[in-house]
Amino acid sequence: MDFTSERRLDDGVREREFTLGEIPGILWTSEAASEPVPLILLGHPGGVGRMYPRLVARAQRCVALGYAAATIELPGSGDRPRLADVDQARADLRRAVQAGEPVGDDIVERLILPLVDQGVPEWRATLDALLALPEIDGPVGFAGGVIAIAVRLAVVEPRIAAATLFAGSYVPRSMFDDARQVTIPLLVLLQWDDEGNDRQLALDLFDAFGSKEKTLHANMGGHTGVPQFEGDDGDRFFGRHLK
Amino acid sequence: MDFTSERRLDDGVREREFTLGEIPGILWTSEAASEPVPLILLGHPGGVGRMYPRLVARAQRCVALGYAAATIELPGSGDRPRLADVDQARADLRRAVQAGEPVGDDIVERLILPLVDQGVPEWRATLDALLALPEIDGPVGFAGGVIAIAVRLAVVEPRIAAATLFAGSYVPRSMFDDARQVTIPLLVLLQWDDEGNDRQLALDLFDAFGSKEKTLHANMGGHTGVPQFEGDDGDRFFGRHLK
Numbered sequence: 001m002d003f004t005s006e007r008r009l010d011d012g013v014r015e016r017e018f019t020l021g022e023i024p025g026i027l028w029t030s031e032a033a034s035e036p037v038p039l040i041l042l043g044h045p046g047g048v049g050r051m052y053p054r055l056v057a058r059a060q061r062c063v064a065l066g067y068a069a070a071t072i073e074l075p076g077s078g079d080r081p082r083l084a085d086v087d088q089a090r091a092d093l094r095r096a097v098q099a100g101e102p103v104g105d106d107i108v109e110r111l112i113l114p115l116v117d118q119g120v121p122e123w124r125a126t127l128d129a130l131l132a133l134p135e136i137d138g139p140v141g142f143a144g145g146v147i148a149i150a151v152r153l154a155v156v157e158p159r160i161a162a163a164t165l166f167a168g169s170y171v172p173r174s175m176f177d178d179a180r181q182v183t184i185p186l187l188v189l190l191q192w193d194d195e196g197n198d199r200q201l202a203l204d205l206f207d208a209f210g211s212k213e214k215t216l217h218a219n220m221g222g223h224t225g226v227p228q229f230e231g232d233d234g235d236r237f238f239g240r241h242l243k
Numbered sequence: 244m245d246f247t248s249e250r251r252l253d254d255g256v257r258e259r260e261f262t263l264g265e266i267p268g269i270l271w272t273s274e275a276a277s278e279p280v281p282l283i284l285l286g287h288p289g290g291v292g293r294m295y296p297r298l299v300a301r302a303q304r305c306v307a308l309g310y311a312a313a314t315i316e317l318p319g320s321g322d323r324p325r326l327a328d329v330d331q332a333r334a335d336l337r338r339a340v341q342a343g344e345p346v347g348d349d350i351v352e353r354l355i356l357p358l359v360d361q362g363v364p365e366w367r368a369t370l371d372a373l374l375a376l377p378e379i380d381g382p383v384g385f386a387g388g389v390i391a392i393a394v395r396l397a398v399v400e401p402r403i404a405a406a407t408l409f410a411g412s413y414v415p416r417s418m419f420d421d422a423r424q425v426t427i428p429l430l431v432l433l434q435w436d437d438e439g440n441d442r443q444l445a446l447d448l449f450d451a452f453g454s455k456e457k458t459l460h461a462n463m464g465g466h467t468g469v470p471q472f473e474g475d476d477g478d479r480f481f482g483r484h485l486k
C-alpha cells in the first residue's frame with residue numbers, strides 16, 4: 001500500500017489517497033486518535049471520483065463516531081481499465097429496464113459476477129494492508145455498495161463483523177447460496193419504490209440470508225431518496241456491533 | 244370519563260384507571276409535567292389485564308420521553324362481554340393455522356371487522372375525553388395493537404399524526420382500500436419469521452399504504468421476539484413526528 005497524497009479536512013479528518021498495486025483507494029482517519037480504532041469499509045457503485053462528495057461525507061461521519069473509513073475503486077470503474085464484458089452487460093441491463101422488460105439472470109450474471117470475482121479479493125488485500133497500519137485494528141464493518149460484493153465478502157472474509165447492505169443493485173440468483181452462508185449481523189436497506197431495482201429479488205435475498213440478526217429497512221423515495229434518518233440507524237447498527 | 248383508581252408508580256408516573264361508559268382504560272401521565280403534552284395511544288391484542296406488564300413498561304417509557312400514554316380494553320376482551328362471533332372466528336383461525344391450512348379471508352373478516360367497527364369509535368371517544376384533560380393536548384400517536392384498528396383509525400381520525408404498526412395480526416383484504424387512504428407517517432414492524440402471521444399479506448399491506456413517509460422494519464425472532472433496539476427506533480419515529 002503506497003500513500004500517494006495526503007490532506008487535512010475539517011473536523012480533524014486526515015485523508016490519504018493510496019494505491020494497492022493497480023487499485024486506487026482512499027483512507028480517512030482521525031488526527032486526534034491515540035489508540036487503534038475499528039474500520040468501516042465504504043462500498044459504492046463504482047467511480048470513486050464521481051462518488052467522492054458522498055463518500056467523504058460518509059467517511060467524515062465515520063471518523064466523528066470513532067472509526068477509520070476506507071474505500072477502493074471497483075474493477076472497471078473510474079480510471080481503472082474498462083471491463084468490456086461488464087460494460088456490455090450494463091448496457092444490456094439499461095436497455096431491458098428502459099424497455100420495461102424483465103432483466104434476465106444472464107445479464108445480471110455477466111454484469112455482477114466479474115465484479116464479485118475480481119473485487120472481493122481486492123477488498124481482502126486492502127483489508128490486509130489497512131489492518132497492518134498502527135492506527136487501525138478491528139472489528140471491521142462493510143457499508144453499502146454493490147450488494148453482491150458485500151454478500152460474497154461477508155461469506156469469505158471472517159474479519160467482517162457486520163454489514164449494512166443497500167438492496168439497490170442486482171444479485172444473480174446463483175449467489176443465493178452465498179447469501180445462505182452469511183451469518184454476521186446485517187442491516188439491509190431497500191428503497192421500496194426504486195424503479196431500477198427488483199423488489200421481489202431484494203425480499204427473496206433478505207429471506208435467504210443465514211444471519212440470526214438481520215434487519216430490513218424499507219422506505220419510499222426512489223433509488224437515491226434514502227431518508228436521512230437511515231444514516232442514524234446505520235450508525236447505531238455499527239455502534240452495536242463494532243464497539 | 245370517570246377515574247376509578249389512581250396510584251403513583253416509580254419515576255413520577257401517575258397511573259389512573261378510568262371507564263368511558265362500559266369501556267375500561269388506563270391513563271399514564273407525569274407528575275412533574277407543568278404543560279400539556281402530546282399523547283401516545285397504546286394498542287394491544289386485547290386483554291389489558293393480561294397485557295398490563297408490557298403496557299405499563301411501554302407507558303413508563305412514553306412518560307419518560309415527555310408524552311402521556313393511554314389504552315382501553317378491546318371489544319370482547321378482558322372483563323368486557325364476549326363477542327361470540329369473534330370468539331368463533333378466532334377458534335377457526337387457530338384451527339386453520341395449526342392444520343397448516345391457508346387462513347381464508349372469511350375467517351379474517353369475521354375476526355377483525357367487528358373489532359374495527361366497534362373498536363375504532365371507542366378509541367375516538369376516548370381521544371375526545373383525553374384531549375379535554377388539561378394535562379394533554381396533542382399531537383397524538385398510535386402505537387401497535389391490532390393493525391386493522393390502527394389502519395381504520397388512521398383514516399377516519401385526523402387527530403392521529405403518526406402511527407407505529409405491528410404487522411402481527413391479520414387484515415382483511417377488504418380493508419386494503421382503507422390502507423390506500425392512509426397518509427400519515429408510518430413505521431411498520433414485521434417479524435419476518437412470525438409463524439402465526441401471513442408475511443406476504445403484511446408486505447402487500449405496506450405496499451398499499453398511501454403515506455409518503457412509510458418505513459418497514461423487518462426482523463427475526465418470531466412473533467414475540469421484536470428486538471429491543473426497535474423500541475428505540477419507535478421512540479425516534481414519534482420524536483420526529485409528535486414533538
